[in-house]
Amino acid sequence: MELFPDRAEAGARLAERLLDAHDPVVLALPRGGVAVAVPIARRLGADLEVLVTRKIGYPPTPELGVGAIAEGGEPVFDLRLLDRLGMTPESVADVVERxxxxxxxxxxxxxxxxxxxxxxxxxxxxxDDGLATGGTARAALRAVATHKPAKVTLAVPVGARETVRSMRDEADEVVVLLTPIDFRAVGQWYERFDQLSDADVLELLGRE
Known part of the structure; x- marks a missing residue:
């Protein structure tokens, strides 16, 4: 399966699947999602803004996400994972606050x-630039829903099949270009997948 050269090219390809949108607002999940969203907003002539999300990590292994939070929304937890870890949402209250x-x-x-x-x-x-577990995307979609939009579309270049299926319960439409069988991580589907800094985000948004 062909790889995306970089996030900008992935966004340009994704934009062609979004041309039916009527005067949309494009909300990018920083940091990687901003690089995908810029060419989409440009192609659609749409307003572009960031919607900030944060993963809620399992304290002994912070890389393992047990939930996520988006600005303006409440924490969204993977309750089955928490249960398997012998934890509750209250167990990670300190992490949520941080x-x-x-x-x-x-x-x-x-x-x-x-x-x-x-x-x-x-x-x-x-x-966003891809969907692995979908935790941050789910938190973002639920936060957006509180604003009572007319329609919410989740657009990503690549995603794990099961995660993409689960997102159809969270968004009115899910647009994804690749759902590989052998999905392991978002970055494996890009030739170039640099980690972006806050400065990179501001440059992409023209706010240096």
Whole structure:
């Protein structure tokens, strides 16, 4: 299966699948989702903004996500995973609070004091660079839903098949270009998959 050269090319290809959107707002999940979203917003002539999310990690192994939180939303937990780990949402309250602080820092870094654009009654396209477990995307979609948009589309270049299926319960539409059988990680489907910094995000948004 052909790889995407980079996030920008993936976004350009994804944009061609989104041309039916009517005056949408494109919300990118930083950091990687911003690089995918920029060519989409440009192709659609759409407003572009970031929607900040943070993974809630399992304390002994923070890389293992047991949930996620998005700005303006409540934490969304993988309750089955927590149960298997012998934990409850209350067990990670300290982690949630720490991630709330980091989320607020990033919101300020990316947008300053500006709120999200009005979403009520509008089409919203939520963009990330891929779907593995889908934790942050799920938190983002639920946060967006509280704004009462007319339609919510989740758009990603690549995703794990089971995760993509589960997202159809969270969004009105899910647009994905690749759902490989042998999906292991998002980065394996890109020739270039650099880690982006806050400065990279601001440059992509034209806010250096």
């Amino acid at each position: 991630e709330r602080r980091e989320l607020a820092r990033r919101v300020h870094a990316y947008r300053g004091d500006r709120p999200l654009p009005p979403l009520e009654g509008r089409e919203v396209i939520v963009v």
